[in-house]
Amino acid sequence: MDGQDAQVQLKVQEKAPVDWAAIDPHHTLVLENRHINNFLKTTVDTKWSVRWNLGLTKLIEIVLNGVAW
Amino acid sequence: MTMRKIRFRRYATWLIVLAAAAIISGVWKAEQQNHQPAVGTEPYLTVQGNTANEMATPAPEIPQTPEPLSQRVVEYHMSVTLDATKMRLQGSQNLTWKNPGTVPVKELYFHLYPNAFESKQSTFMKESGGQLRNDKAKADSFGHMRVLSVKTVQGDDLLSRMSFVQPDDGNKNDHTLMKLVLPTAVLPGEQVTLLTQFEVAMPAAFARMGYVGDYVMAGQWYPKLAVYEPKGVRGRTEEGWNLHQYHGNSEFYADFGIFDVVIKVPAGDIVAATGFPTQQPVVSGDVKTYHFYADDVHDFAWAASPHFVYHEEPFSAPNVPGVKIKLYLDPKQQDLKDRYLAAAKKSLTRYSQWYGEYPYSTLSIVVPPPGGNGTGGMEYPTLITAWDATEANPGLDLERVVVHEIGHQYWYGMVASNEFEEAWLDEGFTSYSEDRVMAEEYGNASNLPIEASYITDPAALRQNAWDYNTRGEYADNVYTKAKLALTAIERQVGAQTMNKVLRTYFQRWKFRHPSTEDFQKVLQDVTKADWATFFDQYVYGGLMVDYSIESIHSQPVTVDGKPLVESTIVVQKHGGTAGTVPIEMHLSDGSTVVRMWTVRMRRCS
C-alpha cells in the first residue's frame, strides 16, 4: 500500500464479514475535516435508514440556515 | 486577535450536525464536549480588590536591557493629548528612520490606520461590510487621522509631498497608506528625522480601536512607518517597502525600535500603555501627564479610563527575569483580579519555558468596559486587551483570551511576522500555543475534530489576508487550519521534538520578521526530514485531509481448506496525503481488525 495513491483496496480474510468500517476513529489525522464520509456500514434497514437520512438532512439544513451567517 | 465569537457560534452548529451524523450511523460515540473544565480550573478567589491608587506606583524603572535585542530601525518620540469630550487626539511625532538597506531611499510610507473608518468607501469598510467578529460598525463608528504638518528638522514643510496610495486595490477612497517624497534621499545606513503634527478622531469602539463612554483604546493611533525590507528578508530578491492598505481581514506589520511617548489625559483618567512609565504621572489643573518608554517593540498602544481598577504584581519565573503585571480592570469584574493574574502568570511561565525568555519589564492587561469588545481580545507589544466586562461571572473564556494574547507576545511581538501576507505565522502559532496552555494549565483541551469540521473552505495558509473570500474563511484558515497543521506536525514528530522546533524557530528568528519558508527550514533542520510535500499540500496549498470509505464487499472464500469470508474495503483519498491512515473494521461476530495505510516520510540525507 502506498499513501501517495488516491485509492487503496484492503482485503481481510476472517471468519465473519466486515459489518462496518471507520477511518481514523480515534482522530489521529487532525487535518481531516470531513468526518462524515469516514464511516460506512454494509447492512442497514434500508427503508428506515433512508427515511431518517432525509429527515435529518432537512433538519440540518434548517439548523444551518438558521444559524449560519 | 482572538476569534472567540466566530468559533463559538459555529461550534454549536457543528455539534448539531455531528449529533445528527451520530444518529445516522448509530455508531459514533458522542464527542467529548470540553465546554466545561474537568480539572485544574482556577478557583474563584473573591479577594477584595486592593484598589491601589496607581499614583503610589514605585519610582520609575530604568531600562533593563543594556544590549538592544532588535535592530531598532525606528525611533518615535511622541506627545498626544486626549480631548475626552470630543474623543479626539492631538499628536506630535518626532520620528527617526534608519535606512537598513543598501540603496538610497527617496520615499517613506506611513500607515494612517484610523482612515479605515473615515467612510463606507474605505477598503476596510467595503471588505468587512462594517463588521468585525460580531461587532458591527455603528453610526458613530466613523473616525479618521489627519496629518496636519510634516517638516524636516530644518523646518522645511513637506506637506505638499504627501499623497495617498492604494497598492492593493487602487481604491482612491482609501486613505490608509500615505506616501511622502523626501527632498533628499536617505543613504544606506543614514537616517532621517521628521516632525509631524496629527489629529485623530476616535470611532466608537470597533475593529480594535475607539471609545465606549469615557474609556478609550488607542491602537493604531499615530502615523506608523511601513517596513522597509532589506534583500533576503522574507525571501525578497530586491529590497523595498512592504506596502499594504488596511484591510477588513488584516492586522499589522511594523519594524522594531524605540517609543518614547507622553500622554495627556483628563486628570481623573488612569492610563495603560506599552512599555513602562519613566516617571510618576503629573497632574496640573485638569490634565494628567504620563510618560512611557519602550524599546525593542514594533508598536505602541495605550488605553485610558477614569474607571480602571488598577492592580500590579511583580512576577518572575526561570525564564522571566522580572516583570510587573499591570492589570486594568473594569469595576464590574474587580473580584476577578486573581483569575486574570493567574492566567497571565501561567502563560508567561509556560511560553518562556517552551520558547524563550520574556525580556520586557511589564505586561499590561486591559479589561474593556461592557460594550467594549470591539477593542477586546487584542494584542499589542507588552499590552493586551481581554474580553469586555459584560459578564460578572465569565467562564474559561476569560482565561483563554489572556492566554491567547500573551502568546502573541512571542509570535506577533517578538518574532513579528508579516500579518498582512502571512497571518498564519502569528495567529496559527498563537492558537496552537494557547491550546497547549489551556490544556496543561486548565484541563481545557480544544475539540480538534469538531474545530476541523467547521473548516468548510480550506485555503492556502500563506496568502494575503484579504485574499481570503470571507472573514470566516480567513479565520478558519489562519487560526484553525494553521493550528491543526502545527498539531499534525507535532503528531508526526512527537511533542518533544515539536517543542524543539518551535523553540529553535523563536530563538533563531525573534526580532527578525521570518517567512513561512524560514519556519519550514527550521522544521527541516530540527527534524532532519523533508517537509516539502506537507507544506505544498497544507501550507502553500489549500488541501485538508479527507479520506472516505467507498465500499465494503464480502464473499466466502476457502483458505487452507477452511471456510472464511473475504471482505474488500475500498478507501479513497480526496485531499492531501496523511502519514498513516488507520482503518478500523468491525466484523459481524463482534471482533475488530485494524489496518494501517502508511506513507513513508522521505528523509534528508
Ligand SMILES: [Zn+2]
Ligand atoms: Zn490572535
